[in-house]
Amino acid sequence: MAKLDDEEGAAVAPGHPPANGYLLVPGGEPPGKLSSEPQNGPKAGCLTPNGVSRDRLVAAAESLGRPQTPLAPEEETQTRLLPAGPGEETPGAEGSRVPQTALSARRFVVLLIFSLYSLVNAFQWIQYSIISNVFEGFYGVSSLHIDWLSMVYMLAYVPLVFPATWLLDTRGLRLTALLGSGLNCLGAWIKCASVQRHLFWVTMLGQCLCSVAQVFILGLPSRIASVWFGPKEVSTACATAVLGNQLGTAVGFLLPPVLVPNTQNNTDLLACNISTMFYGTSAIATFLCLLTVIAFKEKPQYPPSQAQAVLQKSSPAEYSYKKSIRNLFRNIPFVLLLITYGIITGAFYSVSTLLNQMILTYYKGEEINAGRIGLTLVVAGMVGSILCGLWLDHTKTYKQTTLIVYILSFLGMVVFTVTLDLGHIAVVFVTGGVLGFFMTGYLPLGFEFAVEITYPESEGTSSGLLNASAQIFGILFTLAQGKLTSAYGPRAGNVFLCIWMFLGIILTALIKSDLKRHNINIGIVNGDIKAVPVEDSPTDQESKTMMMSKQSESAI
Secondary structure (H helix, E strand, O other): OOEEOOOOOOOOOOOOOOOOOEEEEEOOOOHHHOOOOOOOOOOOOOEOOOOOOHHHHHHHHHHOOOOOOOOOHHHHHHHHHOOOOOOOOEOOEOOOOOOOOEEOOHHHHHHHHHHHHHHHHHHHHHOOHHHHHHHHHHHOOOHHHHHHHHHHHHHHHHHHHHHHHHHHHHHOHHHHHHHHHHHHHHHHHHHHHHOOOOOHHHHHHHHHHHHHHHHOOOOHHHHHHHHHOOOOOHHHHHHHHHHHHHHHHHHHHHHHHHHOOOOOOOHHHHHHHHHHHHHHHHHHHHHHHHHHHHHOOOOOOOOOOHHHHHHHHOOHHHOOHHHHHHHHHHOHHHHHHHHHHHHHHHHHHHHHHHHHHHHHHHOOOOHHHHHHHHHHHHHHHHHHHHHHHHHHHHHOOHHHHHHHHHHHHHHHHHHHHHHOOOOOHHHHHHHHHHHHHHHOOOHHHHHHHHHHHHOOOOHHHHHHHHHHHHHHHHHHHHHHHHHHHHHHOHHHHHHHHHHHHHHHHHHHHOOOOOOHHHHHHHOOOOOOEEEEEOOOOHHHHHHHHHHHHHHHHHHO
16 A cells, blocks of 8 residues: 655645645745745645735736746746646646645565666676676687677667667556566576687677667666655665666676686686576576566556656647657757766776776786776765765755766776776775765766756656767777777776866856756746745644735735
């Protein structure tokens, strides 16, 4: 049984103002003169003073020389869709009531299942590159061939992101999740047939299927968080969903060097170890695929927030995927975020792919420690992701947090670069952990910031475009850094990434922060209309309503 939200789902007695409604006041009136309550409280909805309509309040404001600022088309859409208040009619939908909001206990099951099969997919991305020298010897191929086993994830995402996000927006969350989990399982089983030295193409085929599965996975964290979780937990939920992918990368750094040690002198033993890793991955992927079929649902019975209620009440016939894409690319703050997210995430992908080569350049025979450094990098990032998610849910300071984390990621990359060749691998563990804490901790920040500045556009579309940008930059950075590392050493490749990350800091500082989803959840539609919360106490309600009525009558 879903637990109803007492604030948003409370019934309203006839003849009384809603306990959790809002009074509309002229935009120029200092809010401090009207109420001692905070302006941006969490309660949504609005009501007019006794006997005074909204139209009369607007007319009063205009008569006082305070003309209303024209709304942008997107703000007009939000104004049209925003419910008037609990128990009142919704504009444009005569006789309709504000949708009841509730938090479903199933949301944790959905989040857990997604996180786990995302973990397996991320593990399969990194399982080759972290022991690249072992697979080079087993299949008799070059290091570039092994690098492409990782880069194929990035390459596949770019052309497939648009059909994948279209499918998510038009066919729903459950079908997209089933495709991601199912293809991930199928790719894992195909790899099991590739454990022979001449079958590199079979392992590439299996990896290609896993890379297609990733297209149906990476765009879901923000959508799952928005559809299933309330306003006070949405950023933490998104960070947790991203956490699963990061944990898979961490396990991918740790387990392959342990399961498949470098035994090039014993090919049969090496093949047996690779087979063990592949079959174990396939068994887990199959179990998670079955769980997805059984327990992963499309959406809860009731929307978890007012922002979701607004979106769910809009007509599906009005939605246009092409128009949504155009709106996103016309949104300058989102375009800037698209570039900056691609730079920092692409840098992380490049460092993860080439970490083994960088470590072995200065520390010969340290394959296992290279994996442990990768594990340290990602686990530290997981901690950073959760802390950033909790911080955002508490403060809603998206722009400031994103910029600070970006700057600290850049500084971490600089420190990692200058300490890599000191000859003390313990130092690399520390600097790698610092780098990972901020660099991978940034990932959920980008998703949630994008949802805020692009609302009411689809979360899946904005997240998909962010990931596409990350894959493009990841491919370019991996190829460029790989060439620089081979020709001039790891430091040259890392300096290349530092330059790009510094550019990302400048572009992040230029992003305008307009938290549209947050404003809908707290009942603010535009700057000319202020919302004054009315407390639950009947005495307080009556006094505040009378005060507003007198001021409105005098203004009129």
